[in-house]
Amino acid sequence: MDATNLERNFYLAFLLKELEVPVLFILNFMDVVKTKKIEINIDRLSELLDAPVIPTIAIKKKGITEVKDLIKNAMDEQTLIITKEFKVIYSKEIEENIKQTIKQLKINSPSFLPEKRRWAAIKILERDKEVLKELSTVNGGKTVIENVKEFASESLEFELAKQRYNKISEIIHKIYKQEKGVLTISDILDQVFLHKYFGIPIFLIIMWAMFEFTFRVSAPLVSLIEVGLDTLGNITSSYLAENAWYTSFIVDGIIGGFGAILGFVPLIFMLFLVLSFLEDSGYLSRAAFVMDRAMNKIGLHGRSFVSMILGFGCNVPAVMSCRAIESEEDRLTTILVNQNISCSARLPVYMLFGGAVWSGMTGTIIFFLYSIGILVAIGMALFFRKIIFKGEAPPFVLELGDYRMPTFKYTGIHMWERGREFIKKAGWIIFTTVVVMWLLLNIGIDGSWAPDIEHSLLAGIGKLVQPLFAPLNWSWIATAGLIFGFLAKEVVVAMFGLVLIGAEEGIGLGEAAVAALPATSIATSSVPILVFGYLVFVLLYTPCVPHIGAVYKETGSKKWTLVSASYGIFLGYLFPLAINFIGGIYF
Amino acid sequence: MEIVKNKRSSLSILALIVCIFSFFIAAMELILIGMETVLESNVLLFFTSPGDPIFETTFLDHVIKSLVNIVIGGIFFMGFLGLRKGTLKGFSFLIGGGILALGIGLLFVSIWFANLIDTTILGITNPGVWKEFCNYKRYTVRMVSHYCGNLHNHHLEKSRKIFNCLIFFIFSNFYFFKFTNFLIINTAN
Numbered sequence: 001m002d003a004t005n006l007e008r009n010f011y012l013a014f015l016l017k018e019l020e021v022p023v024l025f026i027l028n029f030m031d032v033v034k035t036k037k038i039e040i041n042i043d044r045l046s047e048l049l050d051a052p053v054i055p056t057i058a059i060k061k062k063g064i065t066e067v068k069d070l071i072k073n074a075m076d077e078q079t080l081i082i083t084k085e086f087k088v089i090y091s092k093e094i095e096e097n098i099k100q101t102i103k104q105l106k107i108n109s110p111s112f113l114p115e116k117r118r119w120a121a122i123k124i125l126e127r128d129k130e131v132l133k134e135l136s137t138v139n140g141g142k143t144v145i146e147n148v149k150e151f152a153s154e155s156l157e158f159e160l161a162k163q164r165y166n167k168i169s170e171i172i173h174k175i176y177k178q179e180k181g182v183l184t185i186s187d188i189l190d191q192v193f194l195h196k197y198f199g200i201p202i203f204l205i206i207m208w209a210m211f212e213f214t215f216r217v218s219a220p221l222v223s224l225i226e227v228g229l230d231t232l233g234n235i236t237s238s239y240l241a242e243n244a245w246y247t248s249f250i251v252d253g254i255i256g257g258f259g260a261i262l263g264f265v266p267l268i269f270m271l272f273l274v275l276s277f278l279e280d281s282g283y284l285s286r287a288a289f290v291m292d293r294a295m296n297k298i299g300l301h302g303r304s305f306v307s308m309i310l311g312f313g314c315n316v317p318a319v320m321s322c323r324a325i326e327s328e329e330d331r332l333t334t335i336l337v338n339q340n341i342s343c344s345a346r347l348p349v350y351m352l353f354g355g356a357v358w359s360g361m362t363g364t365i366i367f368f369l370y371s372i373g374i375l376v377a378i379g380m381a382l383f384f385r386k387i388i389f390k391g392e393a394p395p396f397v398l399e400l401g402d403y404r405m406p407t408f409k410y411t412g413i414h415m416w417e418r419g420r421e422f423i424k425k426a427g428w429i430i431f432t433t434v435v436v437m438w439l440l441l442n443i444g445i446d447g448s449w450a451p452d453i454e455h456s457l458l459a460g461i462g463k464l465v466q467p468l469f470a471p472l473n474w475s476w477i478a479t480a481g482l483i484f485g486f487l488a489k490e491v492v493v494a495m496f497g498l499v500l501i502g503a504e505e506g507i508g509l510g511e512a513a514v515a516a517l518p519a520t521s522i523a524t525s526s527v528p529i530l531v532f533g534y535l536v537f538v539l540l541y542t543p544c545v546p547h548i549g550a551v552y553k554e555t556g557s558k559k560w561t562l563v564s565a566s567y568g569i570f571l572g573y574l575f576p577l578a579i580n581f582i583g584g585i586y587f
Numbered sequence: 588m589e590i591v592k593n594k595r596s597s598l599s600i601l602a603l604i605v606c607i608f609s610f611f612i613a614a615m616e617l618i619l620i621g622m623e624t625v626l627e628s629n630v631l632l633f634f635t636s637p638g639d640p641i642f643e644t645t646f647l648d649h650v651i652k653s654l655v656n657i658v659i660g661g662i663f664f665m666g667f668l669g670l671r672k673g674t675l676k677g678f679s680f681l682i683g684g685g686i687l688a689l690g691i692g693l694l695f696v697s698i699w700f701a702n703l704i705d706t707t708i709l710g711i712t713n714p715g716v717w718k719e720f721c722n723y724k725r726y727t728v729r730m731v732s733h734y735c736g737n738l739h740n741h742h743l744e745k746s747r748k749i750f751n752c753l754i755f756f757i758f759s760n761f762y763f764f765k766f767t768n769f770l771i772i773n774t775a776n
Contacts, residue, residue, distance in 0.1 A: 183675070191676055192662060192683025201658045202687065208651060209694050217697050220704040227708060364651055 003027040003040060003055070004402065006176060010168040011161075013049065014088055020116050022074065025053045026067055031060070032402055037179035045175045059407060087118075090163050097125055097151045104147050108140035124148055126157040186282070186402040193283065199290040206283070207370065212363035214271045215351065221266035222351075226508075229259040233501075245442070248450065252501050253438035258431055260497025260509060261490045264348035265426075269419045271344055275312060276414035280406035284309055289398055295378070304334040306398075308377060311341030312370075313418055315543045318343075319550040329389035333381050335554055336564050339543050340377040340571075342370045344422060345489035349538050352493050353517075353531045356510030365532075373539055376571065425488060433487045434494045441498060453499060466519065472576050475519045478534060488544050529583030533576030541572035599670035602663045602681050605688070609660030616653035659688050 001009035016023050025046075027033075033040060046053040052070055056063030089095065101121035105112055112135055113120040123131035125148065135141035193202055233255045240247040278284045291305040304325065311318035318338045325331040342350075350369055354362040385391075440458040444451030453459060462480030469479050481495035496513040507515075518530055542548065542565045552561040662684035669677020 185682075188675075188679040188682050189686065191679035192687075198658065198662060198665075201654075202662075205655050205658055205687065205691070208655070209691060213694055213697060217701045220701055220708055223705050223708045227711070367651075 001025060001027055002401070003029050003033045004036060004038070005399065006040075006172055007165075007168055008399065010171065011164060014164050014168065017049070017051070018088065018119050018122060020119060023051050024067070024070060024074075025049060025051055026063075027053060027055045028058050029402075030055045030062070031057045036184055037182045039177040041175040045171070048171050048174065059410070088164055088167050090160065094125075094156070094159065094163070097148075098122060100151070101125060101144070101148045104144045108143045108147070109135065109138050112138050112141060112144075122160065125152045126160060127152055184402065189403055190286070190400070193286050194290060196293075200294065203287050203290050204371075206278070206287075208364070208367045210271075210274045210278070211367040211370065213274055214267060214347075215363040215366060218266040218270040221270075222263055225263045225266065229255055229263060233259075243450075245450070248442065249438060252441075252498060253434060256501035257434040257438060257494040257498035258426075260352075260493050261348060261426055261430055261434075264351060264490070264493065265419075265423070267347055267351055268344050268422050269415060271347060272313065272418040273411065273415040276411045276418070277406050280404065280411050280414065282401050282403040285398060285400055289400060292398075295381070304330060304337075304381065307334050307338055308341045308374070311338050311343060313344055314421065315339055315341065315343045315547045316550045319547065319554055322554060327391075329385070329391050332555060332560060333384040333389055335551055336384060336560065336567075337377040337380045339547060339551075339564060339568055340373045340380060340540060342373040342539055343489070343543060345425075345544065346538055348490050348493045350535055352496065352510050352513055353535055356508065356514045357528050357531050369535055369539055372536060372575075376540060380567075380571075426490070429488050430490055430494065433484055433491050434498065437484060437491070437495060437498055458499075470519070472533060472537075472573075472580060473519050473522065473530065474534060475516055477516050482537070482541070485538065486542065486545055489538060492538060526583065529579060533579040533583075536575045536579060537572040539572075540568055540575060542568040598681060599667050599677070602667040602670055602677070602684075605684070606660050606663035606667055609656045609663060609688075613653045613656035613660060616649045616656065655691060659684055659691070662687065 098121045237251045288305045307321045322334045354365045358365045441456045443457045445460045462476030466476045466479045481492040485492045500512040551564045666680030
C-alpha cells in the first residue's frame with residue numbers, strides 16, 4: 001500500500017480482508033512519509049486491521065527481508081497470517097440483508113463458497129456480475145438470486161463503499177498524524193509543471209526534448225549496427241556461392257531487409273528509456289492532468305490522454321486500456337482516435353527518411369509528426385464527440401503521486417519490458433513478413449525465379465495499387481511498403497532495405513529510399529514535401545492488423561472497426577495531397 | 588522557508604539574470620535564422636565535436652530553440668516577480684525553471700557526446716568524415732581571421748568594423764551561455 005495515500009489504499013485492504021484470505025500489509029514509500037512529516041502508528045494499525053503491517057522503502061530494499069521472513073514463517077508453520085476477527089460492520093439494515101443472504105446460501109446452495117459466505121453474500125447484494133454468473137451455475141444458485149432480489153441492488157454497492165470509507169476514516173483518525181503546512185518538492189514543482197499557462201508549453205518542450213534525445217543519442221548505436229550489418233553482409237556474400245538462392249535470402253532478405261529494421265532497435269529502446277524515465281519520475285501523469293484541461297474543453301475525458309500516452313509505445317495496448325473509461329461515448333471516441341498517436345513502429349520509418357532529408361533536425365521533424373498525430377487525434381475526438389457521440393465529458397479523477405528521482409535499475413527494467421515486445425514482434429511477425437516479401441521479390445510475374453526486380457510479384461503488387469496513389473506521385477516500392485505495412489509499420493523500412501540493397505552503393509539506405517520514393521522525377525526542392533507527405537501517410541493510415549483486431553475486440557462492432565480502419569486511410573490520403581498542393585505553391 | 592527569506596534578494600537577481608539570458612538566447616536564435624554562416628564559424632570554435640549537426644541548423648530548429656528559451660525565460664521572470672513579492676510561488680518557479688533548464692542543458696551535453704561517438708564510429712569505415720570535419724575547422728579559422736582582421740582593414744568603415752566585432756563577440760559567447768545555462772542555475776541552487 002502507498003503509505004502516503006492511506007485512505008484510497010485502505011479500500012483495497014478492506015476488500016482483501018472481506019475476501020478472508022491470508023493478508024500481509026506492506027506500507028511502502030515510508031521515506032516519502034518521513035519527508036512529508038507524516039506519523040503512522042504501525043503497531044496500532046496492525047491491531048486495527050488484525051494483520052501484520054510492515055513498513056518498507058522498496059526502492060532502497062528496506063524492510064524487504066522482514067517481509068520475506070514473515071511469508072516464509074507463515075508458510076513453514078502453515079499458519080494463516082490473519083484471523084477472522086476483522087470485519088467491516090455495516091449498518092443494521094445491510095447487516096440484516098447479509099445475514100438473510102447467508103441463510104439463503106446455506107439452505108439452497110451450501111456448496112457455494114462455504115468458507116467465504118459473508119463475502120459471497122456481500123457480492124450477491126452488490127449484484128457483482130462475476131459472482132452472480134458463478135452462482136447461477138451451481139445447484140440452487142438461481143433460487144438464491146431470486147430470493148434475495150428484493151434487497152439486492154447495484155446502488156447498494158455505493159452504500160457499501162460509503163460505509164467502508166467511514167470505517168477507513170475512523171482507522172486513519174487513530175493511527176495517522178501529519179504536521180500542517182509542510183511543503184514538499186512535489187508541491188513546489190507542481191506549481192510550475194501544472195501551471196495554467198506554462199503547463200502545456202512545458203509539456204511540448206519535454207516532448208521535443210524527448211525526441212531530440214531519442215534521435216540524436218541513439219544515432220551512434222544505429223551507426224554501429226549499420227556498420228556491423230554492412231560488414232556482415234560483405235563477409236557473408238564473400239563466403240557463399242554467388243547468385244545462389246540462399247545467398248540472396250541471407251544477404252538481401254535477412255541482412256538487407258530484416259537487418260534494416262534491427263538497425264533501429266536502439267532508437268526504439270532510447271524512446272522507451274525516456275518514456276520510462278518520465279513515467280517513473282511522475283511527470284507522465286501530470287501530462288495527462290495538464291492535457292485534461294484542454295481535452296475537457298473539446299468534450300473528451302482526461303483519461304483518454306492517458307490511453308494516448310500509452311499509444312506512444314504501441315496502439316494495441318493503448319486501445320485495450322480504454323476499458324477503464326466508464327462512459328461508452330468516451331470509450332469509443334478514445335478507441336477510434338488512438339490510432340493517430342504515433343507508435344514506436346512508425347519511428348524507424350521517420351528516421352530512415354528524416355535522417356536522409358533533414359539530417360540536422362530529424363528530432364524536430366519527428367516531434368512535428370508526433371504533434372500532428374496528437375492534433376489529428378484531438379480534431380477527430382472533437383468530431384466524434386460533437387457530431388456522433390454527443391454529451392458532456394465526466395470529471396476526470398487522477399491520482400498524482402509524488403515526483404521521484406527514477407533509478408537507473410527500474411527505468412532500465414521498464415525500458416527492457418517495453419523494448420522486449422518490439423524484439424518479439426520483430427522476431428515473429430516482421431521476420432515472417434520479410435521472408436514473404438523476399439519470396440515475392442524473387443518470383444517473377446510469369447513464375448520465373450529471381451527475375452528483374454521490376455518484373456517480380458512484389459513489384460506487380462506495388463504497381464497494382466500505385467495508380468491509386470498517382471496524385472501523390474509515390475513509386476511502387478513506396479506503395480508496396482504501405483501494403484505490407486498493414487502487418488507492422490516497421491516493414492516499410494524492410495521493403496526499402498530489401499529492394500534497394502544493391503542500389504545503395506556509396507550512399508546510405510535513407511538516401512536511396514528518398515531517391516526511390518517519387519514515381520516520376522521531381523525537383524530537388526520538392527523532395528522534402530514529398531517525403532513529409534509520405535511520412536504523414538505512414539502516421540495516419542491504419543496502424544496494423546493487430547490494431548484492427550484490438551478495435552474489434554474492444555468495440556465488439558464491425559461498424560466501428562470499419563470506421564477506424566477506413567478513416568485513417570482517408571485522412572492519410574487527404575493530408576499528403578494537401579501537403580503536396582500547398583508545398584507545390586511555394587516550391 | 589527561512590533560507591528562502593534570507594536569500595530572497597540574491598535569488599531574485601539570479602532569476603532575473605537567467606531570465607535575461609534565456610530571452611537573449613531566444614532573440615539570438617531568431618536573429619540567427621538569417622546569419623547561419625556567422626553561427627557556424629563561431630560555434631565551431633568553441634563547442635563542436637566532429638559531425639556536430641549544428642552545421643545543418645535550419646529555420647524550424649531556430650524557431651523551436653527560441654520558443655524553448657522564451658518559455659524558460661518566462662518561468663524565470665515569474666520566479667523573479669514572485670521572489671520580489673516574497674511569495675513561495677516565486678521560489679517554485681525558480682526551482683521548476685531550473686529543473687527544466689537543467690534537463691535541456693543535459694540534452695545538449697548528451698547530444699554533444701553522441702555526435703562525437705557517432706562520427707568516431709563512422710570515421711572508422713569512412714575517413715572522409717574526418718576530412719570533412721578538418722575542412723570545417725579550417726573554414727572556422729578563416730572566418731575568425733576574417734572578423735579579427737577587420738580591425739586592420741583600412742578599406743572598411745569604422746561603423747562596419749564595430750558591427751563585425753560585435754557580431755563576433757556575441758556569437759562567440761552565444762553557445763557558451765547556452766551551454767552553461769543549467770550549470771549556473773544548478774550551482775546557484
